[in-house]
Amino acid sequence: MAVGVILVLLAWLVVLMTKDDPATRATSTPPSTPVAAASAPAVPAPVTTRTVVPKPSVQGTSAPAPAAGDVRSLPAGLFCRDLNAKGYSYVAAIDYWRLHGQPNQMDADRNGIPCETVYPRSDVAAYWNGREISGVVFWSAGLYCRDLAARGASYAEAVRYWWYYGMPDRMDADKNGIPCETVYSSVAVNSFWYP
Template sequence: MQRTQQKVIKRFTEQGSATLVALGGVAVGVIAVLLVWLVVLTMNKNEPAPDSSAPARDAAAPAPASAPSVAAPSVAAPTATVTMVPRPSASAARPGDVRGLAGGLFCRDLKARGYSYVAAIDYWRVQGQPNQMDADRNGIPCETVYSRADVGQYWRGREVRTVASVPVGLLCRDLVSMGASYGDSVTYWWYSGMPSRMDADGNGIPCETVYPAVVVNAFWRQ
């Protein structure tokens, strides 16, 4: 009787151990499944969600070939060209104002600086009518430096001391007979408006056939 009880107890003990082992295996399997599921869930959270707006690429369609890269031609930046413009001097800005000029200038100096014949007359008078600007002393300065047209236009009808009392309408031979110098005859020609009767060939040199050529050339080369 006692031996039978021991066998029964042993059998229940072995069955309980087997049951515990089985339950332990199931528990381990469940835990392993839970761990795998947690890992997969964590990875899905870290991956970015696919863009639903972008069209799905056809797996069968070949990938588009990338266009060859072409280097853009290098274009040098345009360089700014700066032109230095000299600042105009007071004489260039006001070519008729000669009051600030130094004394002792010649007619050629005034013309070289861009002064008009009228400005040269003003300078001549401001400086006291110096002889260096009127070599023939006929009262008309710079007549051989500036153009004859400018000189004649200025003195036409103006009173000149050497011809103020001389009658109008005279010819070159009339002036020679009166003892007028060639410079006086030129002054008279200007004063009378450069009449053609005193310059038959119209070359701007009056009385050239009446006075000696040496005298005429010397006058215009002063």
């Protein structure tokens, strides 16, 4: 009988000791059953952290989609107007120009600044840190090829002037994309366009 009383007292003591233990209360209460508000402040349950291991990526299964402005997947031979029509920025056009060996078709006046007549001048100036197309700014607008030749402008400078002022028809009457061909010698014209 004494053993039975001792066991009852021990069981009662265990119940009293675990009655206010928050860890025991959290594990004994089902998660869907709300716990009644107690007079003692609630103690948050201990937070356990888990390390998330990323899934290994499988490489080489498919080519990723090119990022906006990524011109590496484009074929060679495009013009500035093609890139602009496809929505590529001026910076992307410069990348394409450099990637394909700085083709003359993208820099017809060969001043080292491609696509300056296709993209806004603000974009061109921002990229080149304010560097403008040299050699034509000091000449006023509205000149003809004969005026440039009389001022001693080379054929390359005449082409640069033509590009700078928006390729006016007065400098390319037959509209073939080659300005001043009747004013300058055929040698100068051919050596510029077909080096």
